[in-house]
Amino acid sequence: MCFEVSLNGQVLFRAGGDQLESMFASISHKAPHDLPYFQVHGLNRPADNLFEEVYWAKQTALSGGDTLTVRVVENATPDSFVVGNYFGTRTSAGIGEDHYCTFCGQSARAVGMLVHKKANICHECLRKYQPDEM
Numbered sequence: 338m339c340f341e342v343s344l345n346g347q348v349l350f351r352a353g354g355d356q357l358e359s360m361f362a363s364i365s366h367k368a369p370h371d372l373p374y375f376q377v378h379g380l381n382r383p384a385d386n387l388f389e390e391v392y393w394a395k396q397t398a399l400s401g402g403d404t405l406t407v408r409v410v411e412n413a414t415p416d417s418f419v420v421g422n423y424f425g426t427r428t429s430a431g432i433g434e435d436h437y438c439t440f441c442g443q444s445a446r447a448v449g450m451l452v453h454k455k456a457n458i459c460h461e462c463l464r465k466y467q468p469d470e471m
């Protein structure tokens with residue numbers, strides 16, 4: 338199952354994938370001076386302990402009069418996505434295991450991390466989520 342996204346009648350991409358946990362298509366408008374934008378993203382799970390935050394469109398600007406269409410299509414080949422953050426443990430060929438914080442997605446190489454079998458947390462998030470009384 339795919340989301341086929343068209344802008345003003347022209348198909349931009351088909352979002353989808355066999356390993357997707359979830360997928361979202363949305364239009365947003367925040368501040369009065371910002372252009373509205375649309376976003377199509379999802380959570381991919383290529384391995385047991387690895388989630389990828391993936392995008393087909395990330396804060397793509399819209400103008401007045403634009404018509405954005407999202408059509409649900411079956412049996413279609415999805416277009417490839419861009420990976421944002423990783424959450425979990427990724428094994429890279431020739432490098433070994435890379436660990437990513439389950440909360441913020443930062444790499445253990447960047448921030449240092451406590452590692453557990455099912456979930457990882459970096460030192461920054463551990464401080465952020467720790468009660469003051471501890």
Ligand SMILES: [Zn+2]
Nearest residue numbers: 438441459462
């Ligand atoms: Zn973190």
